[in-house]
Amino acid sequence: MTQLNDLDVEDVSAAVLAGREVREHGPYKIQVGNEGLEYQSLVISDPVPTGQQILEVAGLRPMDEHLLFQMYANGHLELLSPSETTDLRQAGVEKFLAFKSDRSFRFFIDGRSHDWGGQRISGRTLKQLAGVDAHKHEVYLVIPGKDDELIEDHDLFDLTRPGVEHFAAVEINIKVFVNTLPTYVHSRYLSYWEVVRLAYPDAVPAPNAQFTVTYAKGFEGNSLTNLVDGQIVRIKKGMHFNVTPTDKS
Template structure:
């Protein structure tokens, strides 16, 4: 391994085999190796992961699946070039959209899980599959326990809820909606420049009710109820 393979250095633009190596916070470094085949130990060494036995090395396959790479195990950088090196002494397995993954921490946010399977856009939400219960929608900033009761299973789907604006239902596929967008859905859509008062109820747990000022947006929830009126009128 040459100097370009050391932690913090960039790819070897003169040649070599680059790898993306990330940590638990999804901060990645591009590291380049002289050889196409490297060991898990070399991957960890490249980001100064010491002592080696206190870290877990994960290889992310082109399918987005994650699997443990042992220190003496060899991988081919022409086939797998994204890795994680994270402190831990083992992993917890979970499944997302049928893909097998593992992670050395007991919790992950929904946003992190979506990122791991390449579905981190605003139009996708994560659901936890539960036995004898409806699937649970997990908010992006909500932490999910993956190391508590066997193999947890999740799935993703495109977002889409029904919101009520002045008693009229509307389908909405974004995770948030703005003041201007609510006005556009209301009976006042032809008069966007008039100042309006927007209130809502039945919102998400963190803010089930409140006001939506001009220039702001709010996270939506299925069945959320909005009321729009010109300011000064009830």
């Protein structure tokens, strides 16, 4: 059996990412992922495979216990039955998701519908499907007439709840005080140097560049706490930071 090299195989995802047409002849490299959006690379020869062929290549058996979705470059998921075909040369077909399940669940993120084959979905996966920066956004379950429910990255939301869920990806915007001045940050966690640059935007690590950083009114309480190089701090609304240059001469 002749071993294929990278030049022999057309990488469908790479072609979509580059915005070029997928070549007419195979073999093709495709990505098949699970509900955690963890993907494996697989090679298939047919440019117009059936859902069954893709499940077979992925080694997912019994096939009648799995649901297969094709993912488009815009993040939309579309169910692909075992007998249906998909054209790998079609613009926008990027990846596939497979679930061991007998039913799918529909929900909306930022007004766009998604179908999901797993009973549960993590907050981090919702962010990925929404196409947002996971470190700078939070996902909420929209509850009309009540406070929206925050879905943390590690939370596993149960999609079997009654009704169709609507989620919203919202940019993190937390008001803190840096050297007494109000400042807005867009992450739940900041490193030592990220805090330093809130006060001194041009600051960079250097042998003679040192800063003393303290904070209060955080999750540790109101007491003054030191933050040193290499540490991170969890951000809370209303925190107070003091950043003082202590450069070596």
